[in-house]
Amino acid sequence: MPENTVRRRTLMASAASAAAAAAVAGPLSLPASAAAFGYGDDGSHYVVNTGASLVFKVSKANGDLSSLVYKGTEYQGYGGKNSHIESGLGASTVTIRQSGPTILISVTYKTLRLYYAARSGENNVYIWTNKADGTVSATRYIVRVQAGKFLNDQPDSYTYAPTLIEAKDVFEKSDGQTRSKHYSKLRVIDYDYIGWSAGGVGLYMVRSNHEKASGGPFYRSLLRHQSADGGGIYEILYYGENQTEAERFGLQGPYVIAFTDGGAPSSSLHHANIDTSWADSLGISGYVAAGGRGRVAGVGIAGRDTSYPYTVGLANSAAQYWGSARDSDGYFSITRVLPGTYTLTVYKGELAVHTGSVTVTAGGTTTLHTITVPSSNDPSNASAIWRINDWDGTPGGFKNAELMTYAHPSDVRAAPWKGNVVIGSGSETSAFPCYLWKDVNSGIIVYFRLTAAQLAAAHTLRIGVTTAYANGRPQVVVNDSWTSAIPSPPAQPSTRSLTVGSYRGNNHTFTYSVPASAWQTDASAYNTLRIYVVSGSGTTSYLSAGTAIDAIDLLE
The missing domain is CATH 2.60.120.260 (Galactose-binding domain-like)
Structure with missing residues (x-):
């Protein structure tokens, strides 16, 4: 089979096919651009070449992401551990298929579905997780990064903090400053991505819209950690620490592992901007395309204290969303909302000062007249x-x-x-x-x-x-x-x-x-x-x- 064949079939018996499979593995030690977009099988893993500068491997046994090679350098893994959901899955059914410029790897573990997608010419790995119920523990995705690649001394690092002062995760440096993976500083509403940049390479996790997460727009959870042993960047699907809401179930994503030449990941990957119409026909369990979603728009909010930002949140047992109110008049727009009836909450800063109800329909816009915050509510x-x-x-x-x-x-x-x-x-x-x-x-x-x-x-x-x-x-x-x-x-x-x-x-x-x-x-x-x-x-x-x-x- 020619080396530039776009799709390489697995488990080939002939000597020619074996040579082609070896060629797929070859880019792991060579610049990724040396091979075209496609996938292969090294026996234990599906090997995906994005046709750009990224080659990654997914275990056929359990769906672990076991290799991330960017421009010929391996970034994945520390302590013998891979990147994966929670602490890794058990024996799983792992399949792969290509649809034009997209490769999709599907992982099935009991009631959990995990998906990895690659797009031709992109240095990104798109990930979705569908946790159907509480029978499977899968509350985070962690990308484990080799030691020394992105050393830093930020609050969420403990590389230079040798003294343990609380539980097993809060440390003190010799100068009295403290470090912990918990100290991200950021609320969910404050960030689109998290990661590092060093030596002309950026490695980031671009978060999803968190519609199936819990805690609302002001929730904080750990986002990354760094130590002498290695680093980790996270997409938290449900985090129980200081949590105010029950866990939501269903499809979460996409969240994106993005490599760059040192700069920030493209804003086109941000949850508010991302276009996933290319995934509409991939058969991802729980996936709802843009046409099956709706929008809520409010013409304004009266009774505001204009010295504070206002946020409007939507929440029910199945999903959560939010949007910022315009400073001048309180106008807001919340898009890509799953159909359903939601509690609408207006926040002054982080204080709820008004609640109501709103129903969202597929393909429609629910327009709300001016919301007046009663004086007594503030x-x-x-x-x-x-x-x-x-x-x-x-x-x-x-x-x-x-x-x-x-x-x-x-x-x-x-x-x-x-x-x-x-x-x-x-x-x-x-x-x-x-x-x-x-x-x-x-x-x-x-x-x-x-x-x-x-x-x-x-x-x-x-x-x-x-x-x-x-x-x-x-x-x-x-x-x-x-x-x-x-x-x-x-x-x-x-x-x-x-x-x-x-x-x-x-x-x-x-x-x-x-x-x-x-x-x-x-x-x-x-x-x-x-x-x-x-x-x-x-x-x-x-x-x-x-x-x-x-x-x-x-x-x-």
């Missing part, structure tokens, strides 16, 4: 005597808030977690810690004065939180004379959060009715508010019960 609109931070569903602006998305609370760069706050000082927000823990800084004091008229009345105190660990919640004491009841813990994720870069759980507001008898009688004297973290769970230090703060205010 807690910032309530008249307050004093307020620490503003209500936006995040601890942003509080002490250490930005650092905590990419560092451990013990990090040397963190400002002291203790320290009291004086209303009227001008530094109320920046001095107040973003997180409170039972074993670290419980009992922080807020000092404030009230006028004679204010002292004569009862007032409502509100404390907004964004997540909690080990059922940590605030109990307050006013002037050492009035103590609130211990509030019931709201529903929150049960996993680690505050120590692995995530403050996003379920936003909740605690309210306390403080009687007039609790205040000082002298308007010139400071009142004291002590905020304690209470819980019967948790361990010690930064793994004691804790909570992340959104805002605190005392209402008129």
